[in-house]
Amino acid sequence: MAGKLDGKRIAILATDGVEQVELTAPRDAVTREGARTEIVSLQAGEIQAMNGDIEPADRFTADRSIREVSADDYDAVLMPGGTVNADRLRIDADVVIFVQDVFRAGKPVGAICHAPWTLVEADLVRGRTLTSYPSLRTDIRNAGGNVVDKEVVTDNGLVSSRNPDDLPAFCAKIVEEFAQGAHRATA
Numbered sequence: 154m155a156g157k158l159d160g161k162r163i164a165i166l167a168t169d170g171v172e173q174v175e176l177t178a179p180r181d182a183v184t185r186e187g188a189r190t191e192i193v194s195l196q197a198g199e200i201q202a203m204n205g206d207i208e209p210a211d212r213f214t215a216d217r218s219i220r221e222v223s224a225d226d227y228d229a230v231l232m233p234g235g236t237v238n239a240d241r242l243r244i245d246a247d248v249v250i251f252v253q254d255v256f257r258a259g260k261p262v263g264a265i266c267h268a269p270w271t272l273v274e275a276d277l278v279r280g281r282t283l284t285s286y287p288s289l290r291t292d293i294r295n296a297g298g299n300v301v302d303k304e305v306v307t308d309n310g311l312v313s314s315r316n317p318d319d320l321p322a323f324c325a326k327i328v329e330e331f332a333q334g335a336h337r338a339t340a
Contacts, residue, residue: 156186158183164193168194174204176213192215195245199215206237252277263312266315304323310333312327
């Protein structure tokens with residue numbers, strides 16, 4: 154039986170400090186539907202995932218570094234949270250350019266928990282409605298975004314959720330949005 158995401162390539166943007174369940178649950182959801190995923194990180198090698206931001210979890214191998222990929226390589230992007238992960242990603246110029254290019258191409262993006270920090274840094278939340286972990290909501294508002302407190306929010310291909318408790322709704326919605334493909338280009 155064909156999956157909803159057969160033939161789709163999805164980048165998982167993550168580095169040290171990524172919240173493990175926010176990487177693994179969405180990855181598993183899209184691969185069950187036939188997608189191929191690659192972990193794209195700041196550099197090649199292993200990254201350290203965390204549980205609850207403070208307990209070391211598993212290590213994952215980055216398939217590619219951000220400097221060797223482009224938005225053209227992928228059909229969608231998954232951005233897991235983790236406070237340290239999101240903070241490290243948002244200050245990397247190559248990451249910011251990559252996500253801007255993804256939005257310009259209208260490709261769907263799933264961002265959970267702290268991941269919208271990178272979207273704030275890239276000036277991609279202005280005029281959009283999204284949700285996030287509570288500590289980011291002022292940043293999103295200050296960047297021109299409309300914040301709502303719901304388990305999952307979709308705005309023109311951008312799927313966002315608040316935290317790991319929202320993973321069932323988040324995973325279902327990213328499969329749906331990623332299957333639809335490109336949306337109206339923005340940025």
